[in-house]
Each structure stands twice: as C-alpha cells, then as structure tokens.
Amino acid sequence: MEKIPFNKPHLTGKETHYIYDAVNAGKISGNGKYTKLCQDYLKERYSFRKCLLTTSCTDALEMAALLIDIKPGDEVIMPSYTFVSTANAFVLRGAKIIFADSREDHPGIDEDSIEALITSKTKAIVPVHYAGVACDMDKIMALADKYDLFVIEDAAQAIESFYTGKDGIKRALGSIGHLAAFSFHETKNIISGEGGMLAINDPQFMAKAEIIWEKGTNRSAFFRGEVDKYGWVAVGSSFLPSEIIAAFLWAQLENLDDIQTKRLQHWNKYHEGLKEWAMENDIRLPGIPDFATNNAHMFYLVCKDLEQRNVVIDNLKSNGILAVFHYLSLHKSPFYLDQHDGRNLVNADRYTDCVVRLPFFYELEKDAINFIKNELYEAVKNI
Template identity: 75%
Template structure:
C-alpha cells in the first residue's frame, strides 16, 4: 500500500529527544528551541523566529500582533485551510475571500485592490504547494493602503521569490509576519509544530510576550527585568523541548530531504507530461518568479467526475491520492457570511485538484505506472 504521506525519520530524532529529557528542561525555550530558531534566522534571513505548537498558533499570534479587532477586514484566498481564516475570525475579523489564479491555486493578485476598503487591515497570501504568490504586487498594495501582510507559509519552507528588483528572498521573509507548519505532512516535520517569523522589528518584543502567555518571562530569564508578570494578552504558544529536539534532527537533514523530494517531483512531472496532455489534465505551474520546494505534486483534472474516477482507480491499486481544500467561502460556517461573489477558479480547484503521494521513501515509478495504466 502506498499512502498519501509517510513521515520521514532521519535517525537522530530519538537521540535528541533523549538528550533533551536528560537535560532536565523539557518545558520549552531550551537548547533545542534556540538551535532551531537560530537556524531559521541564519538560513532564511528572518529577523526573529519563535517556534510554536502549530502553524495555527503562529497565525493566531500574528492576528494578535497586528491588533485585529471586531469589524476589521482581512483579505485571503478561499482555497486554503481553515486555520488561515480561523485565526482572524477569533479576533472578530470579517474575512474577504479572493479568488485563485487561473493557472494556480494561489490568490489572484490582480483582483486584490478591488477588495480593499476603509476597514481592511491585512492581506494574508497563502503560498500554495510552496510556490510563491506574486509578492511585489501584494506588498505594493499593502504599502499604498497601509495594510499588514501575513504570509501563510505553512507549505513553503525552503522556497523563494525573486522580485522585480532581482533579489531572491525566502518565502516568509517578505511580509511583516509569517507562519510555518511542521505538521507530519510537511517537508520538515515535528509531528505537530509551527513557527512565527517576524520581519518587522516593531513586533519582536511583543511577540515574545504573547508567546509566553502574556508575560515578560523571556526578558526575566535573560536578566533584562528583575521579575516577570502579566503584561499583555497571550497564550501557551511555545512547544516543548521534545518537539524542538525532533525538529532539530530534521533541520540537520534539510538539504538531503529537499533534494530527494525535488527528484520525486521532477520524476512525476516528466513521467506524466504526455498523460496530462492526452487527458486535458493540468500539471503544476511554477512561475518564473518562484522556486519549487517539492512540497506537493498535484493534478488538476477537467471535471470532478474525472478526478473521482482517477482516485477510485488508484485506491483500487492500494495507492492513496487525496483531493484538497473545500472552498472556505462555501463552507457551512462561512457561506452565509460571504459577500456572494462568484469565485469560479477557487471552486474549480475544489472540484478538480488531486494530490498524489509524495514522501521521502516513495517509489514514484509505481504511482506513475498505475496512472498510465
């Protein structure tokens, strides 16, 4: 049986977890947390990073940091996971959904300005499949209208965007804030886990306070204050050292993991090119300004019936592809709150996109051969 996903273990995870336990500090913000955060800051140029227990937590921290209040409007794609929206709904925001591009599930940047009102507070681009949104346009709009940009980079570790200035920037380093995921389905994992990346220095001090349940505990342990107390809202966002130790073993092998995943992605692309053409199926698009971190390989079928047939036939051969998001604007929770605009491209991806298995130890040829059959 070939599952959709199989978590990859480097072999060092349990060794580092044992070391963390033996150190006597497993509650969080210890040695392994610091090692992981320093790695991300050095490798990808984030000004400050804070590990969290999930990407959801990182998004919720971002919503607090940009001071989302009742009635604020936040623009984001409808084709995304519920956490993207939920983080801002919890603070009282109204979600304004943007349609996807015709060639990619990412938000259509050319339609964003028409969605901006006097109540708009933020834009939340989601880098679907680790492929960059067109960030120059988004950042220019944010600057023009005095908005915050929170990148949902859950799928985008080790992926980049090259702007009109020719500078190549890591995804998550462009917006004011960004959220990453280390869920077991991602390239780099810790079972559950995430990270907030902070690129605007005005948020750094408050982020640490929110991260530590609304206290200035981090300042106390660094000797910057004599005692710590409750100074802001917050929650228990930081993960244990056990999670951080697991993550560190993964980060040590980032280059190897990425190399293998990219080889799998290229094999899929080359092996299915003719099949896709013959059956009016779309393969993933990577724009010139983006890189491919091989988070996902998907097909966009011509209809929901074609997709259902493909999934059924592969599952009959013990291969388990899956479809992806149900449009949030048509979800039971939000459909009566949506403004009624037709988001046709979002709905098309909801009906037609199917994700193929992609993990380190996958035999890609087996999947390709069954699809061709």
C-alpha cells in the same frame, strides 16, 4: 490497506537521540536548548529578523492576529482555497474574512483581484503560498504600502522556497511580509509531528511577539536579565512548544538539504513521467512561475472536471494507492456561506472539484512512482 500511502513521516535517525538528550538534561518545557538551536538556524538560513517556534502553524497565525491587533469589524483578505486555520486565526479575534479567488494558472491567490476587495476596514492581506510556490509578493507588498495594510504570509507549505522580485533579489518565503507562519506538521517537508513557527520581519513586533508567545508575560526578558521581575503585561497564550518537539525538529533541520534533494528528485520524476499524458488528457500539472522556486512540497494534478477527478482517485484507491483531494472553498463552507458577499469564485471552486494530490514522501521509491504513473494512465482510459 493501501500499498502506497499518501504520506509517510520521514525520520532522519537522530530524532529520538535528541529527545533523550533533552529529557536527560532535565529541561523538557519550552524555550530551552533545542528551541534556541532551531530558531537560530532558521533565522540565519532565511534572514528572518526573528522567529519563534510554536506548537502549530495555526498558533503562529493566531499570534499574528494578536500582533496586528485584529478587532471585531476588521477585514482580512485571503484566498478561499486554503485550510480553515488561515481564516480561523482572524475569525477568533472578530475579523470579517473577505475571500479572494485563486489564479487561473495556480491555486494561489489571484493577486490582481485583491485591490478591488480593499475597503476602509481592511487590516491585512494573508497570501497563502500553495504547494510552497510563491505568490507575487511585489504586487502584494505594493498594495500593502499603498493602503497601509499588514501582510501575513501563510507559508505553512513553503519551507526552503524562494521568491525573486523585480529588483532581482531572491528572498525566502516568509521573510517578505510583516509576519509569516510555517508548519512542521507530519505532512510537511520538515516535520516535528505537530509544530510551527512565527517569523517576525517588522521590528515593531519583535518584543510584543515574545510576550504573546510567553502567555502575555515578559518572562523571556526576565531570563535575559533585562528586567528584575516578570509579570502579565499583555494578552497572550501558551504558544511555545516543548523541548521534545524542538529536539525532533532539530534532527530534521540538520538533514534539510538531503530531504529537499530527495523530494525534488521525486517531484521531477512525476513531472517527466506525466507531462505528455497530462496534455493528452486535458489535465494540468503544477506550474512554477518565473519568480518562484519549487520546494517539492507536493505533486498534484488539476483534472478537467469533478468526474475525471473522482475516477482517478477511485481507480488509484482500488489498486492500493492513496491519492486525495485537497481544500474545499471556504466561501462555500457551512460556517461562512451566509457571511460571504456572494461573489462567484470560479477558480477556487474549480480547484475544490479538480485537484488530486499524489503520494509524496521521502521514502517513495522510483518503482512506486512508475506504478502510480501506470495506474493513472489506466484510470483515464476508463472515462
């Protein structure tokens, strides 16, 4: 059993209290007190026009695909280096996925490669803010405007992260595209076990999003007294989470600033302790572009090759430290290999082979980070 796990869910202390309160109030199905508290808080803090809690980020992405009316034959551009949920949400509606390569200096989508992938069938661009670090949203939104496309931000890792555009305005990730999906999975900064959120920034989707969220009914409008009865008015599903999930999330949101402060301290300690070693061993540390902020979602290394990556992971594991690799390029996946157009996505494959994610969680102690650092020093000596 490892001495230092990769992740450890952080509890603020109020989670079970709020869950008890929700249960004791007799309302544990969705869209109650705690759902509203969370949604109002997130909308206000990040300037979303509307947001709806979901049972997962996957569900939020699936809602987005329904909202923009993805149909068989539509094309959706996204990075190959991402989690399968990013693609599945659109494949479920019949879309063809057009995979883009990653940036050379960051695992996020190569913004300059997108325009060449746009065709008359393109419906949307789905940038993924990898490690909570912003894609260049000015470039992406300009393409969307030029070609009349939707932008759906996969902000699964991007809570409390921001983008500063050429206009000098600092905007929260997830507030820029037409729609955005967030995750509150136990590996994220703010957690509820499973859980997610859809942010709606384009007014045309606000009413429809609520209907899809409520299983295709106008039930929410009914409870607000806007209609005298409710019924089935559109395609939808059961996307909203229970009050138990929302109550847990509320305890986390109340402590968001404390959580972020601690995570940034850990991130900076890793960076300071490893930057010289990384340069000496042809290893890259996370980069933060000038237009982006760092929300300390993860700390990763980009090794020089697959051999070095495997030595690092194996050496850490043998010393009780669980470090892990990350995504496998989706364009080379067994499911989609035959459907990919054959382009060689060099950077996506390099990150597949070379990324190592180090243990990262709220309770990670300074001594543990120093131990990990020293074992990394030793690991590379063996190559």
